[in-house]
Amino acid sequence: xxxxxxxxxxxxxxxxxxxxxxxxxxxxxxxxxxxxxxxxxxxxxxxxxxxxxxxxxxxxxxxxxxxxxxxxxx
Amino acid sequence: xxxxxxxxxxxxxxxxxxxxxxxxxxxxxxxxxxxxxxxxxxxxxxxxxxxxxxxxxxxxxxxxxxxxxxxxxxxxxxxxxxxxxxxxxxxxxxxxxxxxxxxxxxxxxxxxxxxxxxxxxxxxxxxxxxxxxxxxxxxxxxxxxxxxxxxxxxxxxxxxxxxxxxxxxxxxxxxxxxxxxxxxxxxxxxxxxxxxxxxxxxxxxxxxxxxxxxxxxxxxxxxxxxxxxxxxxxxxxxxxxxxxxxxxxxxxxxxxxxxxxxxxxxxxxxxxxxxxxxxxxxxxxxxxxxxxxxxxxxxxxxxxxxxxxxxxxxxxxxxxxxxxxxxxxxxxxxxxxxxxxxxxxxxxxxxxxxxxxxxxxxxxxxxxxxxxxxxxxxxxxxxxxxxxxxxxxxxxxxxxxxxxxxxxxxxxxxxxxxxxxxxxxxxxxxxxxxxxxxxxxxxxxxxxxxxxxxxxxxxxxxxxxxxxxxxxxxxxxxxxxxxxxxxxxxxxxxxxxxxxxxxxxxxxxxxxxxxxxxxxxxxxxxxxxxxxxxxxxxxxxxxxxxxxxxxxxxxxxxxxxxxxxxxx
Numbered sequence: 001x002x003x004x005x006x007x008x009x010x011x012x013x014x015x016x017x018x019x020x021x022x023x024x025x026x027x028x029x030x031x032x033x034x035x036x037x038x039x040x041x042x043x044x045x046x047x048x049x050x051x052x053x054x055x056x057x058x059x060x061x062x063x064x065x066x067x068x069x070x071x072x073x074x
Numbered sequence: 075x076x077x078x079x080x081x082x083x084x085x086x087x088x089x090x091x092x093x094x095x096x097x098x099x100x101x102x103x104x105x106x107x108x109x110x111x112x113x114x115x116x117x118x119x120x121x122x123x124x125x126x127x128x129x130x131x132x133x134x135x136x137x138x139x140x141x142x143x144x145x146x147x148x149x150x151x152x153x154x155x156x157x158x159x160x161x162x163x164x165x166x167x168x169x170x171x172x173x174x175x176x177x178x179x180x181x182x183x184x185x186x187x188x189x190x191x192x193x194x195x196x197x198x199x200x201x202x203x204x205x206x207x208x209x210x211x212x213x214x215x216x217x218x219x220x221x222x223x224x225x226x227x228x229x230x231x232x233x234x235x236x237x238x239x240x241x242x243x244x245x246x247x248x249x250x251x252x253x254x255x256x257x258x259x260x261x262x263x264x265x266x267x268x269x270x271x272x273x274x275x276x277x278x279x280x281x282x283x284x285x286x287x288x289x290x291x292x293x294x295x296x297x298x299x300x301x302x303x304x305x306x307x308x309x310x311x312x313x314x315x316x317x318x319x320x321x322x323x324x325x326x327x328x329x330x331x332x333x334x335x336x337x338x339x340x341x342x343x344x345x346x347x348x349x350x351x352x353x354x355x356x357x358x359x360x361x362x363x364x365x366x367x368x369x370x371x372x373x374x375x376x377x378x379x380x381x382x383x384x385x386x387x388x389x390x391x392x393x394x395x396x397x398x399x400x401x402x403x404x405x406x407x408x409x410x411x412x413x414x415x416x417x418x419x420x421x422x423x424x425x426x427x428x429x430x431x432x433x434x435x436x437x438x439x440x441x442x443x444x445x446x447x448x449x450x451x452x453x454x455x456x457x458x459x460x461x462x463x464x465x466x467x468x469x470x471x472x473x474x475x476x477x478x479x480x481x482x483x484x485x486x487x488x489x490x491x492x493x494x495x496x497x498x499x500x501x502x503x504x505x506x507x508x509x510x511x512x513x514x515x516x517x518x519x520x521x522x523x524x525x526x527x528x529x530x531x532x533x534x535x536x537x538x539x540x541x542x543x544x545x546x547x548x549x550x551x552x553x554x555x556x557x558x559x560x561x562x563x564x565x566x567x568x569x570x571x572x573x574x575x576x577x578x579x580x581x582x583x584x585x586x587x588x589x590x591x592x593x594x595x596x597x598x599x600x601x602x603x604x605x606x607x608x609x610x611x612x613x614x615x616x617x618x619x620x621x622x623x624x625x626x627x628x629x630x631x632x633x634x635x636x637x638x639x640x641x642x
Contacts, residue, residue: 018352
């Protein structure tokens with residue numbers, strides 16, 4: 001599948017979560033241009049960065065949505 | 075019948091509160107007056123002579139308001155050894171609603187105790203020993219008997235919810251966390267809920283989010299829609315509340331839950347509330363979208379009350395586990411992801427350490443890390459390290475004559491990576507957005523979570539913060555509007571009768587406070603949990619006196635063990 005035809009991470013932010021731990025907010029852009037939020041708690045967020053082989057949030061930008069799904073499915 | 079003037083000038087009262095600014099909870103402007111209390115109720119508001127009572131409380135330059143009501147707490151266990159629900163009472167809270175998020179301590183069969191304890195430990199972070207029989211005796215199985223177990227020592231009023239998860243456990247046993255209920259089990263749950271409501275429960279709580287000690291979904295999450303509908307039908311028989319924890323991390327699902335609650339509210343004529351609803355600059359559309367749907371459903375005639383907390387969200391972390399906090403700094407994040415031994419080596423080795431210190435910034439990490447607060451330092455061979463607690467890393471670094479990043483690394487290494495740091499106001503922290511939200515007539519101020527997450531952060535003092543930040547600092551609410559939000563509005567939403575207003579005939583739950591200073595104190599660690607547990611608390615600032623059902627229960631920093639609380 002061509003990368004431009006699948007949902008893609010267009011921004012990644014850190015916010016405070018209800019449990020008093022950081023959470024990762026991903027902005028996912030879909031094929032039709034709509035951008036939606038996905039929230040990942042700390043442990044999953046750390047795993048996503050590892051899975052994508054990056055050490056900082058901007059490195060997630062441009063990564064395809066299926067990378068997120070692969071973490072959520074584990 | 076005596077006229078008002080006769081009452082004011084001749085009759086005797088149990089307690090008189092003299093000369094305060096009465097803000098009665100209705101939202102109407104405050105006025106200077108005396109308040110006379112007799113037989114646990116407000117008896118008269120007007121001019122009263124000091125000698126008309128043996129107990130006279132000087133409220134000159136103070137506000138006299140109805141006691142505050144906290145609709146979202148987890149004090150269920152604490153009430154068994156602390157009927158004052160410290161420090162909530164000291165903040166002016168005179169009525170609490172425990173049993174939220176599908177979890178109450180009753181009804182509970184003896185065989186199911188261990189399972190429920192795991193859920194409570196997960197949410198409240200209480201140590202296991204707290205439940206081993208030394209802090210309290212397990213004298214109950216039924217909801218009625220649990221209320222009997224706490225009733226005599228209560229110094230706050232309790233308006234208890236019964237938890238959907240425990241109702242499920244009672245009826246289904248282990249299957250409560252394995253499958254949907256069948257028709258017979260649903261009928262049994264309905265009957266059990268009726269018994270709890272008849273015994274004094276003010277509603278049912280359920281959760282679509284919470285997990286137990288094994289990170290397994292709590293029983294309520296295994297219910298099908300039909301089960302919740304059947305239980306809501308029973309709530310309709312009593313006109314009682316349904317409290318829900320929706321999937322608050324996903325706006326679309328939260329909106330779907332708002333629709334579900336609205337349908338139940340209209341179908342069975344019940345109030346519903348969901349919590350929490352957070353604002354965040356990372357998800358700025360979350361609250362506007364959820365509130366738009368709340369308005370739409372309220373316009374249909376539904377009662378769907380979003381609970382919004384006043385305090386900002388702080389986060390904490392330590393070096394022992396990788397934290398997203400460091401994900402803005404590649405060198406530090408890469409180090410924190412190493413396994414423990416490699417991490418210690420990287421923090422110790424001169425070359426890698428120099429790299430980390432350089433990556434912290436030319437100021438030695440002052441801008442990035444200096445405002446972090448040291449919130450947990452284990453005892454070391456040198457003894458207690460409490461001198462660092464509550465101090466900013468910049469302050470600790472200055473005392474240790476180090477750069478901030480260097481201090482953070484060394485402090486962690488000296489304590490086996492078990493030093494915890496707090497980053498304040500990481501969410502729900504933009505007062506220019508949160509203030510108008512709190513002031514919205516369709517928002518229910520609550521979600522304090524008092525008594526939960528006790529070893530992670532303090533869940534006390536939200537009322538003080540409401541006044542200090544949103545009345546005094548940002549003027550989002552008037553003093554009268556703020557008092558109304560946490561007294562009369564809450565009592566109305568929950569159907570708590572004869573509380574929440576300072577008017578004759580209402581229960582004499584009263585808080586006397588200084589409007590110019592009321593606030594929450596600094597967060598601090600205390601060790602007052604049975605079983606050597608610790609928790610974070612915040613003491614009250616500016617609260618002078620609190621009366622519960624006409625008796626002084628807290629006065630100038632002292633808890634009085636009044637034991638005049640009631641099942642509300």
